[in-house]
Amino acid sequence: MLLTHLNSMSVGDGIVNRNKYEVFMSLQKQMSSDNSTMTIRINGMFDLSVQGEFREAYESEQGTQKFVLDMKGTEYMDSAAFGMLLVFRDHVGGDSADILIQNANDDIKKSFAMLQFDRMFKIS
Secondary structure, X not given: OOOOOOOOOOOHHHOEEEOOEEEOOOEEEEEOOOOOEEEEXXXXXXXXHHHHHHHHHHHOOOOOOEEEEEOOOEEEEOHHHHHHHHHHHHHOXXXXXXXXXXXXXXXXXXXXXXXXXXXOOEEO
């Protein structure tokens, strides 16, 4: 991913920081201006190869109340990714977690329905 005009940059662990916007190799995360909602964008393949990045994205912001997973750029999910979503849900509150999954393609939405993830997550 190419970023230009960065104000500050830290390349440790493959992370580029710019204010409250961070870009990982295949993930982006952004905190809302009121610090209440974190949006995590998943690009390309959502599989075991992004497990560390995904976990770091949601664990790094303690106290966040609401999460949005924007899957507009997600082309594919494997079974490991579904497992990561369950761990994520447990980490941020289990049954009381406020997680919205948005912009998933039709194939991913079908998988959510087949696995009954649409009962555990809000999907739009």
